[in-house]
Amino acid sequence: MNNKSISLIFALIFCFGFIPSAIAAGDLTKQTPIEVKVMLGDTKDALRFSPEQLSFETGKLYKLVLHNASSMKHYFSSAGLARSVFTRKTQVLGADGKTIAEIKGTIREIEVYPGGTAEWWFVPLQTADLKDLKCTIKGHTEAGMVGSIVIK
Numbered sequence: 001m002n003n004k005s006i007s008l009i010f011a012l013i014f015c016f017g018f019i020p021s022a023i024a025a026g027d028l029t030k031q032t033p034i035e036v037k038v039m040l041g042d043t044k045d046a047l048r049f050s051p052e053q054l055s056f057e058t059g060k061l062y063k064l065v066l067h068n069a070s071s072m073k074h075y076f077s078s079a080g081l082a083r084s085v086f087t088r089k090t091q092v093l094g095a096d097g098k099t100i101a102e103i104k105g106t107i108r109e110i111e112v113y114p115g116g117t118a119e120w121w122f123v124p125l126q127t128a129d130l131k132d133l134k135c136t137i138k139g140h141t142e143a144g145m146v147g148s149i150v151i152k
Helices: 003-022 079-084
Strands: 034-040 053-056 062-068 074-077 085-093 099-103 109-112 117-124 128-134 146-151
Touching (some): 034 053, 034 074, 074 128, 079 085, 079 128, 079 146
Parallel strands (some): 053 146
Antiparallel strands (some): 062 117, 074 109, 085 099, 128 146
């Protein structure tokens, strides 16, 4: 056996020795989503997210429920979150809580009208410590409608 063969064998052993820890167990398409609720504003029209700090884990399916309880529209915008997740779908819910629209593809921000609710279904793919959550409507970020997101 020559040196190239020995090197190839050690390379294969090294690579395959670490693959199981990098592959998630089970069928990820059958996960039950973890529901996380975020209020955009409140009934007194406070310019804030509640909660202001969100935490997610890579490889888990989340259903982020965004509800706007205020009398003005708000955006949920985080470029960092958009880059760090795989979006399965986004849904718009009617007043009765039933889905009235479903959107597929990349999501960068979600606008929720007064009294409205939207759901963002996603799986975080990479860890991150994000400080870019904000409402991009003029004056809302400056008034404190900001937050942070940690992906472990």
